[in-house]
Amino acid sequence: MKKDVSRRGFIKTTAMASLGLGMLGQSSSLFGSIPSLQKGKRVGIIGLDTSHAVAFAKSLNAPNADPKFKGYKVVAAVAQGSKDIPSSIERVPKYTEDVKALGVEIVKSIPELLKKVDVVLLESNDGRVHLEQVIPVIKAKKPVFIDKPITASYKDAKEIFDLAQKNKVPVFSCSSLRFMEKAQEVRGGSVGKVLGADCFSPAALEPTHPDFYWYGIHGIELLFTVMGKGCESVSRTHTEGTDVVVGKWNDGRIGTFRGLRKGKHDYGGTVFGEKGNVVIGQFKGYDPLLVEIINFYETGIPPVSAEETLEICAFIEAADESKRQQGKTVALAKD
Secondary structure, eight states, X not given: OOSOOOHHHHHHHHHHHHXXXXXXXXXXXXXXXGGGSOTTOEEEEEOOSSHHHHHHHHHHHOTTOOGGGTTOEEEEEEOOOOSSOHHHHTTHHHHHHHHHTTTOEEESOHHHHHTTOSEEEEOOSOGGGHHHHHHHHHHTTOOEEEESSSOSSHHHHHHHHHHHHHHTOOEEEEOGGGGOHHHXXXXXXXXSSEEEEEEEEEOOOOTTSOHHHHTTHHHHHHHHHHHOSOEEEEEEEEOSSEEEEEEEETTSOEEEEXXXXXXXXXXXXXXXXXXXXXXXXXXXXXXXXXXXXXXHHHHOOOSSOHHHHHHHHHHHHHHHHHXXXXXXXXXXXXX
């Protein structure tokens, strides 16, 4: 999720990095010579204005990295992120230093990055810059994961997938909530056919983005994880502290998303199934998503279809239109 990791976590990370540099000298890295990694396993990061960049690099570049990561290491990063969102721009210096402390080379441009890596994590916090940033990646034939939000519009997301298909480059995008354990169990059939679901997440607003692209997309992604594709219309009730979006699926099922701007910062929901009902929740970090990203790099097979991601974008934009129309039911856009 696009949320700063805890202050305690950063202090611990920075302290460990400083200790290692103090012992080995300023020109050395506690993590060794990462750029000498065998070709095929070299990961590049675009965008250092989100805590995700640090979290992914920390997991992949750890001396005792989980074997599930199959030897992939982050070798280079470019700090490009948002051009005008203060909360993102302010994070760049700190996150750049945190990533450097993990043995990652900081380069000045995306073209320079692409010469050094085999696969890409596009991590910029600002969805508006993703199309611009991913075009050279796709043209360079590098498999790429695009962190949420894939873009800040359905139009740009569609253009990315069309370009990827034309160039035969594997691409996918999703929120880390998709790979929460309980959500994946439901997706796999643990409650039989899903009859409906109510999901929630924080839904902070950012003026530069349509409302739910910025943060509510987390809970919406969770809703689609358990409900699957097929939403045909939505209606939205909006207040200062809360949004409730009711989606109607084409088989008559109902799924709801509650976006929270007051109270505890939390994620989860309830799924209603043929075999029973189950509560989904307890976000446990980014590693489950990272395992899926590594498997994607290995196989070239996206774990989330372009069609489902585009439907999430259409859901968000229909919800905004419903808000403009004071809660009127709005059909999802179709190509």
